[in-house]
Amino acid sequence: MFQFILRRLIGLAPTLFGVTVLIFLLLQVVPGDPARMVAGPDATLEDIALIRAELGLDRPLWVQYVSWIGNLLRGDLGTSTRTYNPVSYEVGLRIPATLELTAISIVIAVIVGLAAGVIAAIRRNSWIDYSSMVVALLGICTPSFWLGLMLMLVFAVWLRWFPTSGRGSWEHLILPGITLGVGAAAIIARVTRSSMLEVLNQDYIRTAAAKGLSERATILGHAMKNALIPVVTIIGLQFGYLLAGAVITESVFAYPGMGRLLVESIGFRDFPVVQAILLIFALQFALINLAIDILYAYLDPRISYESRR
Amino acid sequence: MKAVADMAPALAVDRSRPRSLWSDAWARLLKNRAAVFGGVLVIVLILAALTAPLIAPFDPIKQDLRSSLQPPSSTHFFGTDVHGRDIFSRVLHGAAISLRIGALGTLIGATIGITLGLISGFYGGLTDTLIMRVMDVLLAFPGLLLAIAIVAAIGPGLENVIIAVGVFSTPEFARLVRGSILSAKQQEFMLAARIVGARDARLMTQHLLPNVLAPILVLATLRIATAILTAASLSFLGLGAQPPTPEWGAMLSDGREYLMLAPHVATFPGLAILATVLGFNLLGDGLRDALDPRLRV
Numbered sequence: 001m002f003q004f005i006l007r008r009l010i011g012l013a014p015t016l017f018g019v020t021v022l023i024f025l026l027l028q029v030v031p032g033d034p035a036r037m038v039a040g041p042d043a044t045l046e047d048i049a050l051i052r053a054e055l056g057l058d059r060p061l062w063v064q065y066v067s068w069i070g071n072l073l074r075g076d077l078g079t080s081t082r083t084y085n086p087v088s089y090e091v092g093l094r095i096p097a098t099l100e101l102t103a104i105s106i107v108i109a110v111i112v113g114l115a116a117g118v119i120a121a122i123r124r125n126s127w128i129d130y131s132s133m134v135v136a137l138l139g140i141c142t143p144s145f146w147l148g149l150m151l152m153l154v155f156a157v158w159l160r161w162f163p164t165s166g167r168g169s170w171e172h173l174i175l176p177g178i179t180l181g182v183g184a185a186a187i188i189a190r191v192t193r194s195s196m197l198e199v200l201n202q203d204y205i206r207t208a209a210a211k212g213l214s215e216r217a218t219i220l221g222h223a224m225k226n227a228l229i230p231v232v233t234i235i236g237l238q239f240g241y242l243l244a245g246a247v248i249t250e251s252v253f254a255y256p257g258m259g260r261l262l263v264e265s266i267g268f269r270d271f272p273v274v275q276a277i278l279l280i281f282a283l284q285f286a287l288i289n290l291a292i293d294i295l296y297a298y299l300d301p302r303i304s305y306e307s308r309r
Numbered sequence: 310m311k312a313v314a315d316m317a318p319a320l321a322v323d324r325s326r327p328r329s330l331w332s333d334a335w336a337r338l339l340k341n342r343a344a345v346f347g348g349v350l351v352i353v354l355i356l357a358a359l360t361a362p363l364i365a366p367f368d369p370i371k372q373d374l375r376s377s378l379q380p381p382s383s384t385h386f387f388g389t390d391v392h393g394r395d396i397f398s399r400v401l402h403g404a405a406i407s408l409r410i411g412a413l414g415t416l417i418g419a420t421i422g423i424t425l426g427l428i429s430g431f432y433g434g435l436t437d438t439l440i441m442r443v444m445d446v447l448l449a450f451p452g453l454l455l456a457i458a459i460v461a462a463i464g465p466g467l468e469n470v471i472i473a474v475g476v477f478s479t480p481e482f483a484r485l486v487r488g489s490i491l492s493a494k495q496q497e498f499m500l501a502a503r504i505v506g507a508r509d510a511r512l513m514t515q516h517l518l519p520n521v522l523a524p525i526l527v528l529a530t531l532r533i534a535t536a537i538l539t540a541a542s543l544s545f546l547g548l549g550a551q552p553p554t555p556e557w558g559a560m561l562s563d564g565r566e567y568l569m570l571a572p573h574v575a576t577f578p579g580l581a582i583l584a585t586v587l588g589f590n591l592l593g594d595g596l597r598d599a600l601d602p603r604l605r606v
Contacts, residue, residue: 014442014445015442015445015446015449016449018442018443018445018446018449019446019449019450021446022446022447022458023458026458026459026461026462027461027462029462029463030461030462030463030464137587137590137591138583138587140590141534141583141586141587141590142579142583142586143538143541143542143545143558143561143579143582143583143586144542145542145545145558145561145562145579146561146575146578146579146582146583149561149564149565149568149575149579150575150576150579152568153568153572153575157568157569157572240451240452241451241452243451243452243454244450244451244452244453244454245452245453247453247454247457247546248453248542248545248546251545251546252565262457263457263546263547263548266457266460266461266548267547271461274458274461278450278454278458281450281451281454282449282450282451282454285449285450285451286449
């Protein structure tokens with residue numbers, strides 16, 4: 001098992017290297033000269049040259065990349081060009097908010113998605129199956145920013161049950177949590193349903209029923225456990241997508257997380273912060289995928305982790 | 310004997326009509342009610358986009374501040390926005406914008422992705438490893454983030470959103486085509502074509518590509534939905550279409566300011582996006598079921 005994890009970690013390295021190169025290069029093509037921006041409109045050519053040397057922008061690209069990576073590894077994410085605070089400080093302030101939001105969303109998505117999927121599969125072709133699958137389809141197709149605004153309109157503006165925006169109490173988390181979780185819930189429901197249907201067709205389920213086990217015991221004891229294996233993958237994947245979705249949800253609800261900081265920083269052309277957040281999101285996504293792989297190998301004894309590429 | 314006699318008419322019917330993958334799939338598609346519904350939504354959208362300049366009752370850009378934020382009425386079916394512009398007309402014009410982004414973005418992604426996938430799957434080895442590694446890097450950014458990163462670099466605006474959506478769609482096509490090519494490559498017709506002396510380019514475009522056309526069509530239909538949703542999200546965040554362009558995501562972003570006063574401003578563009586994405590998704594799912602009956606659950 002340890003070897004398997006180690007091999008996976010090493011396999012991650014080239015992708016992460018590629019990610020850092022891409023993020024580094026992306027912001028090299030940004031129109032406009034950063035030295036000129038720092039220098040201000042009245043600067044002479046000599047001033048700009050001086051600032052360029054000071055920022056290290058006169059060095060070859062690969063030298064800049066290596067020094068950037070070196071700083072990253074030492075935990076130095078650079079300085080925000082908007083607030084002049086260290087990027088790690090700016091981003092660090094926002095990380096807990098985003099983690100809170102994604103955590104509550106994944107909890108909502110897993111509970112709702114699993115329940116709907118299992119019930120739909122057990123009561124196949126009933127009205128409850130059809131209606132939950134229609135709702136799931138709508139959940140996948142609804143733009144989250146629109147859903148967020150509509151929830152805000154109904155539950156915050158009209159009914160006044162929840163605050164419209166911001167962060168502070170648990171009430172602030174409910175509407176953004178639902179908005180962010182709906183898409184994931186819908187996909188989890190669909191996968192759970194089809195996975196359950198497949199398992200319910202297996203011989204061992206018929207055997208369990210034939211030996212007189214109750215429907216409840218058959219489903220909970222035999223079907224669920226096996227049906228959940230593919231669901232675990234999809235939950236992990238959705239968790240990764242929630243991070244990206246947080247960018248939109250946080251903007252709708254003016255929720256002070258990393259996603260909103262990313263959008264704001266793009267607006268202010270605060271590229272050190274943009275780079276850092278993109279990097280953190282990609283790293284989190286990679287680690288989540290790694291965790292799923294490990295969990296998957298653990299859950300499904302048919303997968304041998306000794307000789308897997 | 311009787312059984313054979315019973316079967317005869319069925320066989321005769323089968324012979325009378327030429328059968329192919331595509332004609333069979335078409336027949337199956339028409340029987341799928343959800344897919345037909347999706348197809349109708351898509352056709353309505355295309356018609357709206359094409360005829361918007363003719364049927365839109367008002368100018369989508371010109372402001373009329375005296376009729377600001379009016380609720381839906383018989384003159385303004387969807388009401389007006391804060392600048393007094395008719396939202397119904399703007400939604401109609403928005404259809405053309407969203408369709409253009411969806412179609413062009415997917416076309417760019419499909420063209421690059423299919424080319425890379427063909428090369429990767431056909432040659433294998435180092436070329437394959439390199440190309441797929443690059444695709445892995447693109448896929449390392451979850452969901453919308455890659456598109457956001459690209460727009461952050463090249464700047465906001467409609468044209469840049471199309472580029473971002475194109476790059477964002479590329480890896481999916483590359484992976485799909487590569488996977489299909491790997492299995493198609495082993496078939497005997499490839500050996501036959503090679504013996505006859507076909508060159509690599511001919512093998513790829515004339516012999517391998519037709520074999521993966523069906524899954525490409527399915528993916529492209531589904532990706533148009535994703536592309537439209539992605540573009541609308543970017544515009545909502547202020548990174549895509551800029552005012553006064555009647556783009557649905559941008560209109561929603563406008564409507565957010567007046568949610569309390571005039572909820573209709575945000576409602577209708579959202580419904581338009583929902584209907585569009587639903588249409589393409591249903592059509593894409595239907596195409597998949599029709600083209601590959603084995604996949605049906």
